[in-house]
Amino acid sequence: MDHTEREAKMKSRDLRWSEIFSDALQLILESLSLPDFHRARTVCSTWYSVSKSCLHRYPWLIRFPKKLTVTTDSRNLFDPVAYKWYETRSLGDDELSESRCLASYGNWLLMLNPRIDFSVLNVFSGERIDLPELSLRGEVSLRRKDDGDFLLEHSSVDRETIIERYVKRAVLWIDERTRDFVVSWIYNDRYLFSYKKGDDCWWHFHGTECLDMAYKDSKLFVYTSDHFIEILDFDSPSPNEITGDENPYWNRPFQFVPQLGEYFWKTRVAIDDSGDVLIVVSLKAFPVNKEERLFYVFKMNLEGDEWERLDSLGGDKVLVFGDGVIVAASDGGGKIKRDSIYFVADDVYPLRSPSMLQSCGTFDLATAKLSWSRCPYFLSNIRWFVPGSDRK
Template sequence: MSRSRTCYDWSKLCHDLLRSILERLHYKDYHRARTVCSNWYTVSTTCKRPLYPWRVVFNENSALLFDPGEEQTHEIQHPGAEFSERYVLSSCSNWFLMVDSGLGFYLVNVFTRERIDLPSMESSILGKERVDKEVEWKHYIERTDLVSSKKQACLWINERTGDYVVAWSVKQHYLFTYKRGDDSWSNLQGAKCVSMVFDKEYKLYVYTADNSIKIFDLSGDLPEEIVEMNPYRNHLFSFRSVSKRGEHIWKQRVAVTNSGEVLMIVSLKGLGDKLLFYIYKMNLGSCKWERVDSLGGEMLIFSHGVTVRAPIKDINGLGIKGDSICLRDGDLWPVGFYFDIMQLEPNCGVFDLATSAITRPKSLDVSFVKSFWFVPGYALRRLVSHLV
């Protein structure tokens, strides 16, 4: 007598049971499991797993991930990927926005190794015509500079639906956006980008070279600048107007908190050789920029303008807690900074806003390479309702 066989639809497991299983998985397995189907992803968003920044370094064709919570390092192979710090533009949750040496843009999931190729940017920037040798040489120089020169980028992706939005700028002359389903990149002309960030309402905030903050709505077929409803339009942020004598600016970043507050974060050299970060918020009543002392208990990844709800207590003495800033190479004023040059990874740390102290990370036992911060599992979920 044959034994009957029952087929189970694992995507329809009881939510309580599935949640219990997901919460017990190792972090790497957890992030792979949440991509199995939409139901598993939805349940994963209710799991009680803390959000906090991880560090990642790229070593040839692999990614080395350090989990501060468990103080463990995980290596994930990415065969064929062009992994190097100069090709990393931004991150969102488990995804990285990358550009290769041939101006090929793509997204890669650091845990599952899934890759999404984006349309080529080359024709958009360089043009398709080659008039003569002089023009061809000029275009060649521009092309080779695009990967190595100063650039800004931000990314949002919904791991459940696969929708994503990308913004990328180089040399403050070009600012392009692309979202899933578009035919090509959109060029936001006239927005000379210094830094930018997405918020939870499908808007792109761009801090420009003329000290203004522009807002673009990306929910439609084409990006549209918000003018009348932009409270920052006629109220420029100029550090000179709020700084003290002896303070010299190094970098500026626009950031948006989980509650929707727009901040300007300034990296500067303070009095003496003290390294500092200042935070400014516009008083919507007086329309003046005012300095504030905290991030409201959140953490900031300075290079991305992303804030997350951080643990109240420090994680394993690594400085990862609320009201702190994750920094990397180039975020700090260089004077006096290179005394650490002989140590591994002097370019990465956590700045405590309350004490102005910097906690240096532990070595990942690799050759001297640049490391980056990202937040596994983090996403601006309210953007989902605006996707088309």
């Protein structure tokens, strides 16, 4: 090998970023801002693996500007620890304003546009995965147009209204490394649809009327309209329902009778680290001379067959109400409220005298105190999400 060939080979090796020593790479990753850190995680499998040792987990806000809002500010990500807004370089305001965000998982968002097309977007890299059009497998009572496309109920209403009013809940799970993913969504509290990477069309689960759901370890936990927990197993070519003794919640409905002056607003399903189902209720209560917004958390006592109210999520955990996500939060310099529920204004019963600036907040389970945060972008929709959370 002559000098020129040796020099070319050395230069080639110099460009193999995946061969940087892990200690040096960790120092590089830790020096980056969080948006750049999450972009760097996607460079290669080595960088992704090393990044897990320095991953910070806590809720961020993402802003979805309204279509008619005139602004030149493209800062759409808010880090509550650094108290700083960042620009989503790969996602412009048009991308975020024309579609509705239905769910999040780590760095990924499940989006639905006015044409009723679904896509999965990476907040930091801008990577996009388009899901197939809404053609369905399984018995379904949706009407079919002359051209073969399915029509949702209320099709006389414009599609934007359908999306805002009738597509209420969805879940997303995605493997950051392999890009395997699962998407499920509920239409009008009646129809449950799902799509898994590799499917040739959407699945519809006939007879499953549901209010909420959560996904973990290849299983979809569905909270039905009659207050039971159904479990669908996705670890097979087609989703299968788990029944009988294999479903610990079988024939054990969630039963909670509000006290006098308590009014339900929303219910979410979440899955804790042990795989147990939690049911989280947002409600309004009327103590003496005032009204309060509260969150109650319930867990099934499998020995006593009863849903019991919890006063803690356990240690350093936080729950993002919008997605029903529980994560063990990193310290964040003491700025992250542990054992708390992170919410946005729409997650709680409407205020009598709403303030446009009171757009998000936290609920401390230990003290049952709700604290509002003031967000300057009150003309936009905002949402909590947890960047980089490697949940299963």
